[in-house]
Amino acid sequence: MIKLYGYPISNYTNKVKLALLEKGLEFEEIRTGFSQDEEFLQKSPMGKIPYLEVDGKFLCESSAILEFLEQAYPNSKHLFPSDPFEAALVRTIISFVENYIDIPARRLYESIVEGKDIPPETVKLTEESLRKGAKALSRVVRFSPFIAGNEFTAADCSAFATFQIINDHIADWISPNPLFEIPGLQAYLDMMMTNPNAAKVDKPKSVVMKALKRLRK
Ligand SMILES: N[C@@H](CCC(=O)N[C@@H](CS)C(=O)NCC(=O)O)C(=O)O
Known part of the structure; x- marks a missing residue:
């Protein structure tokens, strides 16, 4: 049995969870935060979530985990296209x-998680980075209807999980959200929300995020 260690407001946890759900693999979710404790580092050496346990072995880094799932469970739904250019x-x-x-948006994440104030220069810097990232992304996305083309892929796991979290985090600091300058992004996220597996990922995230925001006020 696969065990996924992570937390519902971690986009990287949600990326892996969406991949597991789409692949139809059985797994158990174990809610855990990140840690620098020795025992934790033995399983996830950077002290980050998510990490995965499979047959007593531990795997970390969400992209490595997705690549592992693709190779280890070849009969499950493929999340990487077979064409090398598409992959x-x-x-x-x-x-x-x-x-x-x-990564740039994380400069603001700390505020909500740790209740810290953010200096205006940090907000400005973050906004500039997000605008640059959004412009680059808009040159490669397809939204036809999925982010990399007409099939659901690992890129949807990453993009959906990340955009749903960033939107919650930055709204108090940067508005309008420069990411929505990516043409078609809102329609894409709305389409993704009709996917029952994405909705399964979104629901616990929304519950925990609301609780966090209440605590912060
Ligand atoms: N590159 C890592 C990033 C994972 C990550 O940053 N996780 C966050 C939670 S969403 C974390 O554990 N942060 C704690 C820390 O950076 O010490 C991955 O793809 O898994």
Whole structure:
């Protein structure tokens, strides 16, 4: 049995959870936060979530986990296209979403999680980075109807999980959200929400996010 360790407001946890659901693999979810404790680092050496346990072995880094699932369960739904160019596009979109949108947006995440104030320069810097990332992403996305083409792929797991979290986090700081300058993004997210597996990921995220926001006020 696969065990997924993570938390509902972690986009990387939700990316892996959506992949597991789409692949129809049985798994148990174990809610855990990140940690620098020695025992935790033995399972996830950067102290991050998510990590996966399969047959007593531990795997970390969400993209490595998705690639593992693809190889280890070849009879499940494929999340990477067989055409190398198409597969490269999937990986490019994941890289753009995570490196050039999620990582900059994290400068603001701390505020909601730790109740910190954010200096205006940080907000400005984040907005500039998000605008640059959004422009780059808009050059590669397809939204036809999925982000990398006409099939659901690993890029949808990453993009859906990340955009749903960023939107919640940055609304208090940056408005309008520069990510919605990506033509077709809102329609894409609305379409994704009609996917029962995406809705399964979104629901616990919304519950925890609401509770966090209440605590912060
Ligand atoms: N590159 C990692 C990123 C994972 C990540 O940043 N997880 C966050 C939660 S969404 C975390 O554990 N942060 C704690 C930390 O950075 O120490 C992946 O793809 O799994």
